[in-house]
Amino acid sequence: MRFAVVRFGGSNCDRDTWHVLQEVLGVDTDLVWYKEGLPRGYDAVVLPGGFSYGDYLRAGAIAARTPVMQDIQRHVQEGKLVLGICNGAQMSAEAGFVEGTFAVNAYPKFLCRPVHLRVETVSSPFTSRFREGEVIRLPIAHKEGRFITPPETMAALNREHRVAFRFCDEKGKVSEATNHNGSLESVTGVLGQFRNVLALMPHPERASEEVLGSVDGRRIFESMIRHVEIEG
Amino acid sequence: MKCTVRITISLKKGMLDPEARAIRHALENLGFATEALSTARVFLVTMEAASKAAAAAQAAKMCERLLANPVIHRYEIEVLK
Numbered sequence: 001m002r003f004a005v006v007r008f009g010g011s012n013c014d015r016d017t018w019h020v021l022q023e024v025l026g027v028d029t030d031l032v033w034y035k036e037g038l039p040r041g042y043d044a045v046v047l048p049g050g051f052s053y054g055d056y057l058r059a060g061a062i063a064a065r066t067p068v069m070q071d072i073q074r075h076v077q078e079g080k081l082v083l084g085i086c087n088g089a090q091m092s093a094e095a096g097f098v099e100g101t102f103a104v105n106a107y108p109k110f111l112c113r114p115v116h117l118r119v120e121t122v123s124s125p126f127t128s129r130f131r132e133g134e135v136i137r138l139p140i141a142h143k144e145g146r147f148i149t150p151p152e153t154m155a156a157l158n159r160e161h162r163v164a165f166r167f168c169d170e171k172g173k174v175s176e177a178t179n180h181n182g183s184l185e186s187v188t189g190v191l192g193q194f195r196n197v198l199a200l201m202p203h204p205e206r207a208s209e210e211v212l213g214s215v216d217g218r219r220i221f222e223s224m225i226r227h228v229e230i231e232g
Numbered sequence: 233m234k235c236t237v238r239i240t241i242s243l244k245k246g247m248l249d250p251e252a253r254a255i256r257h258a259l260e261n262l263g264f265a266t267e268a269l270s271t272a273r274v275f276l277v278t279m280e281a282a283s284k285a286a287a288a289a290q291a292a293k294m295c296e297r298l299l300a301n302p303v304i305h306r307y308e309i310e311v312l313k
Contacts, residue, residue, distance in 0.1 A: 058301060065298060094301070101303040108250035148247075148304060182248070 001228050003029040004042040006072070008063045013049035013085065017205040021046070024208055025221055034063070038071040043228040044081035045072055047088025049141070049203060059102065059144040060090030069095050081125055081224055082197045086142055089199035098192045098199040099157065100149030102142075106182025110143040114214070115180055117188065117202060118168040121161045124191055125227035126198040129219040135172045136216035138202035140180060140188075145201040147183035147190065154184055164198055165189030235279060235287035240308045241300050242272035275299060276312075284311040 003021050007014040014031060021029040032039065052063035063069070069091075076082055076097055084092035090102045105111060114137055119130040130136065149157070157163055166186040168174045179186045181201075189200040204217025243249050249270055256269040277294070281287035288309050295307040 057299070061298065061301070101301050103248075103304055104250050106248060106250055108254055146248075150303070 001027060001225065002040070002042050003027050003044045003046065003224075004032045004038065005029060005046045005048055006032050006034055006038075006068060007048065008034045008050070008052035008066070010052040010054055011048050011050035011087070013087075013203065013205060017046050017048045017085065020205045020208040020218070020221060024218070025225065027221075027225060032068075034066055034068040037068050038075060042075065042080065044083065044224050045075055047072075047082065047084040047091050048205075049086030049088060052087055052091070055144070058090075058094065059142075060087055060092075060094045063087075064091045064094035073097075076192070076194075076197055079194065079196055081227065082192075083126060083220070083224065084197070084199045085205065086145075086201055086203060089201050090144060092192075092197060092199040097197040098190050099153050100147055100184075100187075100190060102144050102199075102201065103146045103148050104144050105142070105146050105180075108143065110141070111145070111180055112139070112141040113180075114139045114207075115202065116168050116170050116172075116178065117165040118172045118174060120163045120166055121191075123161065124164060124195045124198065124223075125231075126191075126200075126220050126223050127164055128226060129223040133172060135168060135170060136219075137214045138204055138207045138217050140202045141206075142181070142201055145183070145188065146181045147187045147201075149184060154187075157187075157190060158185075162191040162193075162195070163187050163189070164191050165200065165202070233281060233283070235281045235284060236312045237277045237279070237287050237291040238310045238312055239275040239277060239291050239295060239299060240272050240310075241275070241295070241305050242270065242307075243304055244306050247304050287311050
């Protein structure tokens with residue numbers, strides 16, 4: 001089993017993500033500079049958080065159009081896993097790996113806080129280690145995280161159970177009061193058409209060790225590992 | 233021929249424009265009453281093209297491929313010269 005964390009100029013969560021995968025969970029993980037392309041086959045690619053290309057044009061827009069994305073697109077078509085975290089989620093949307101987009105927060109301010117999330121589906125390679133409806137806690141850190149999509153796409157996402165996480169309160173209630181960035185239907189984690197891509201605004205790598213106050217994020221990576229173990 | 237194209241990217245009708253709202257609020261604080269305010273982004277692109285129509289078509293492709301996000305944006309193209 002081999003994972004890659006692809007770093008771009010301006011990525012800043014790449015080493016944290018590598019640390020969790022390699023040093024906390026013991027997965028053979030390469031840190032790959034985007035200019036190298038995908039140098040070998042990987043079971044999963046993680047697009048890390050940060051500010052690739054200084055968020056010029058739109059967050060993730062320029063990274064999404066670099067040549068390495070064509071390699072990652074092929075990797076997605078082969079059914080392998082891609083986890084886009086924060087800036088990586090923005091890239092995944094810009095590259096068309098998931099539907100919708102992440103626009104400037106409803107209140108246009110950088111938000112950095114721990115939030116509650118409700119697990120909306122456990123039938124995905126990223127969420128199998130959770131219980132449906134479970135409330136977890138992960139930090140968010142973004143200014144462009146407001147998920148938007150046309151209504152007919154949102155209906156399809158709901159129908160196909162491709163919403164992975166929504167903002168909620170500590171009891172799991174979803175309402176505008178806990179919709180931190182004004183996302184459509186409080187969505188903050190969405191699966192691609194074949195469920196092998198997850199675009200996730202919160203940061204699981206910042207909640208994967210006891211010392212950081214939450215280990216809920218670790219189960220996203222553990223779900224991926226289990227998926228690879230089972231599917232080969 | 234050398235053509236310069238002005239591309240204006242703005243939010244589609246009905247899209248929330250948080251930046252515009254904040255700016256409007258700041259104007260209000262300065263005593264400027266406004267009825268509406270929206271933001272847009274302008275790109276001036278100079279390129280070699282066979283005709284003005286070809287330059288406009290090329291600019292439209294740039295919008296589709298990179299400059300605009302079809303989920304939230306509309307774009308206008310004007311060939312300046």
